[in-house]
Amino acid sequence: MEQKRSSFTGKLGFILAAAGSAVGLGNIWRFPYLAAQYGGGIFLLVYIILAVTFGFTLMMAEIAIGRKTGLSAIGAFKALNKKFAFLGYLAAIVPALILPYYSVIGGWVTKYLVSFTTGQGTNAATDGYFGEFIAEAGEPVIWFLIFIGITALVVLLGVEKGIEKVSKIMMPVLVLLTVFIAVYTLFMPGAIDGLIYYVKPDFSQFSFMTVLAALGQLFYSMSLAMGIMITYGSYMKKDVSIESSVRHIEIFDTGIAFFAGLMIIPAVFAFSGGSEENLTKGPSLMFETLPKVFDSMPAGDIIGAVFFLLVLFAALTSSISLMETVVSIVMDKLKWKRIPACLAVLGFSVALGVVTSLGNGVWSNIRVLGFVFLDFFDFITNSVIMPIVAIITCVLVGFIIKPKAVIEEVEIGGTKFKAKKLFSVMIKYIAPICIFAILVFSVLEALGVLKV
Ligand code: TRP
Numbered sequence: 001m002e003q004k005r006s007s008f009t010g011k012l013g014f015i016l017a018a019a020g021s022a023v024g025l026g027n028i029w030r031f032p033y034l035a036a037q038y039g040g041g042i043f044l045l046v047y048i049i050l051a052v053t054f055g056f057t058l059m060m061a062e063i064a065i066g067r068k069t070g071l072s073a074i075g076a077f078k079a080l081n082k083k084f085a086f087l088g089y090l091a092a093i094v095p096a097l098i099l100p101y102y103s104v105i106g107g108w109v110t111k112y113l114v115s116f117t118t119g120q121g122t123n124a125a126t127d128g129y130f131g132e133f134i135a136e137a138g139e140p141v142i143w144f145l146i147f148i149g150i151t152a153l154v155v156l157l158g159v160e161k162g163i164e165k166v167s168k169i170m171m172p173v174l175v176l177l178t179v180f181i182a183v184y185t186l187f188m189p190g191a192i193d194g195l196i197y198y199v200k201p202d203f204s205q206f207s208f209m210t211v212l213a214a215l216g217q218l219f220y221s222m223s224l225a226m227g228i229m230i231t232y233g234s235y236m237k238k239d240v241s242i243e244s245s246v247r248h249i250e251i252f253d254t255g256i257a258f259f260a261g262l263m264i265i266p267a268v269f270a271f272s273g274g275s276e277e278n279l280t281k282g283p284s285l286m287f288e289t290l291p292k293v294f295d296s297m298p299a300g301d302i303i304g305a306v307f308f309l310l311v312l313f314a315a316l317t318s319s320i321s322l323m324e325t326v327v328s329i330v331m332d333k334l335k336w337k338r339i340p341a342c343l344a345v346l347g348f349s350v351a352l353g354v355v356t357s358l359g360n361g362v363w364s365n366i367r368v369l370g371f372v373f374l375d376f377f378d379f380i381t382n383s384v385i386m387p388i389v390a391i392i393t394c395v396l397v398g399f400i401i402k403p404k405a406v407i408e409e410v411e412i413g414g415t416k417f418k419a420k421k422l423f424s425v426m427i428k429y430i431a432p433i434c435i436f437a438i439l440v441f442s443v444l445e446a447l448g449v450l451k452v
Contacts, residue, residue, distance in 0.1 A: 011244075014232070018249050030283075031217060031221065056246060057426040076234070087393065091226050094389070097352075099319065102322060103151065113308035193269045198265045212387075226386065243419070358373075360372060394431045
C-alpha cells in the first residue's frame with residue numbers, strides 16, 4: 001500500500017515537529033545527570049562545542065539525505081549506494097534498544113506523577129525513597145507496563161496526532177516551569193556553588209569519557225545516528241531552508257537541556273551538598289533531587305504534579321515516535337500488518353524492559369561489562385552503535401556520494417549554504433576521525449584497559 005508522502009506545511013511546522021522528537025527525557029532527565037557526573041562546566045563546554053560542529057554536520061547530512069531521497073533510513077541509504085544498505089538496518093537497531101529502557105524511566109515518571117497528585121510528595125522527598133522504589137521487584141515493573149501500554153495503545157490506534165497536539169501546547173509550559181524552578185532554586189543557600197560547578201569549566205576534570213558521554217548525549221538528545229532525522233527530512237518541502245532549521249532545532253534542544261541542568265544541579269548542592277557521591281548518582285539524580293525542591297516550595301505538591309505531568313507528555317511523544325519507527329520498519333520489511341507488528345514490538349520491549357527494571361534491584365548483581373542492564377543498554381546504543389552509525393554516515397557522505405550532493409540539496413531554491421566549507425571538512429575528516437578516536441579510547445576506558 002503506497003501512501004503519498006505528506007509534508008510539513010512550512011519551516012515552522014518542520015522545526016516544531018523535529019524539535020518535538022528531539023525534546024524528551026534526554027533533555028530533562030539524562031543531560032543533567034551526565035553534566036553532574038562528568039565535571040559540570042567542562043561537560044557543558046564540550047557538549048556545546050560538539051553540538052555546533054559534529055551535531056550541526058550530522059543533522060545537516062541526515063535531513064538532506066532524507067529530503068533528497070524522499071525515503072526513510074533503510075530505503076534512503078540503499079538508494080544512495082547499494083553497499084550501504086546495511087547502515088539503515090544498523091541505525092534501525094537503535095530505537096528498538098532505546099524504547100524498552102526509555103519506557104522504564106517513563107514508568108518512574110508516571111509513578112512520581114501519581115505520588116504528587118495523591119499528596120505523597122513529601123514522602124518522595126525523603127532520602128532513600130527512590131532507591132527503595134526502583135529496587136522493588138513488582139512496583140516499577142507495573143509502572144513500566146502502564147507506560148509502554150499507553151505508548152502501544154496510541155501506536156495501535158494511530159492517534160499520535162492527538163497526543164502531538166496536546167504536547168505542542170504543553171511543551172512551552174514545561175519550558176516555562178523549568179525556568180521558574182531553576183530561578184527558585186538559585187535563591188536557596190548553597191545553590192550558587194552548584195551554579196558555579198555547572199557553568200565554570202574545570203579542565204582538570206576532562207577525560208575521554210567526558211567527550212564520549214557528551215557525544216553520546218548529543219546523538220541521543222537530537223535523535224541523530226538512528227535514522228530519525230532522515231525520516232523527518234523526507235517530509236520536508238524543498239523550499240524550506242535546511243541550514244536555518246537545523247540551527248533552530250539545535251538552539252531549542254540545547255536550551256532546554258541547559259535549563260534542566262540549571263534546575264537540578266544547583267538543587268543538589270543546596271539540599272545534599274556537592275560531594276562526589278551526590279553528583280555521580282546517575283539516572284536517579286532527577287528523581288531524588290526534584291522532590292526535595294518541590295517539598296520546600298509552597299504548594300509544592302501541585303507544582304510537582306504539574307511538572308511530572310508535563311514531563312510525562314514529553315516522554316510519551318518520544319516513546320510513541322520510537323515505537324512507531326520500529327513498527328513501521330517491521331511492517332515494511334516483514335510485510336506484516338500493523339496490529340501484529342505492533343504486538344511483536346510490544347512483546348520484545350516488554351521482555352527487555354522487565355529485565356532492565358529488575359536489573360535495578362533483584363538482579364543488580366548481574367552485570368554486563370560491569371554495567372547494570374539499564375546502563376548497559378544506554379551505553380551500547382549511545383556510546384557504541386550510534387557513534388559507529390555516525391562514522392559510516394560520514395564516510396558515505398564524504399567519499400561516496402561526496403559533500404557536494406548534500407550541499408546541492410541544501411542550496412535548492414537559491415538558499416546559500418553558509419557553513420559549507422566547515423561542513424565539507426567536518427564530514428570528510430574531522431568528524432569521522434575524532435568520533436573513531438573517542439569511541440576507541442572510551443570503550444577501552446569503560447572496559448578498564450585504559451586509565452585516564
Ligand atoms: N531525543 C529524545 C530525547 O531527548 C529521545 C529519542 C531518542 C527519540 N531517539 C528518538 C525520540 C527517536 C523520538 C524518536 O528524549
